[in-house]
Amino acid sequence: MSFSDDVADKEAAPDALAAWPAFAESVRRRLEAGRAAYGDRSFARPPAELVAELQQEALDLAGWGFVLWQRLEEMRGALAAAPVRLVGAEREAFLEAGE
Numbered sequence: 512m513s514f515s516d517d518v519a520d521k522e523a524a525p526d527a528l529a530a531w532p533a534f535a536e537s538v539r540r541r542l543e544a545g546r547a548a549y550g551d552r553s554f555a556r557p558p559a560e561l562v563a564e565l566q567q568e569a570l571d572l573a574g575w576g577f578v579l580w581q582r583l584e585e586m587r588g589a590l591a592a593a594p595v596r597l598v599g600a601e602r603e604a605f606l607e608a609g610e
Contacts (some may be wrong), residue, residue, distance in 0.1 A: 545553065597605050
């Protein structure tokens with residue numbers, strides 16, 4: 512792939528930052544919910560406490576990622592074991608190929 516091909520591919524790709532405003536709005540809503548529940552105390556907490564909080568959140572994220580991974584593995588296994596049903600044009604092409 513040449514440099515110009517790489518640049519063309521990047522120009523054709525959707526803007527990865529287009530969803531940023533929605534993400535930022537979601538963060539703002541979470542901060543507002545925290546403010547309503549706990550006040551603005553988080554902004555006065557010592558940095559070491561915030562680091563500990565981040566570490567706990569990182570473990571939560573990893574744990575939820577494992578839960579999702581496990582569910583997807585179960586789905587993959589169920590799909591692999593399910594019979595394939597062809598319909599319409601796919602079925603016709605399969606039947607014609609078998610003749």
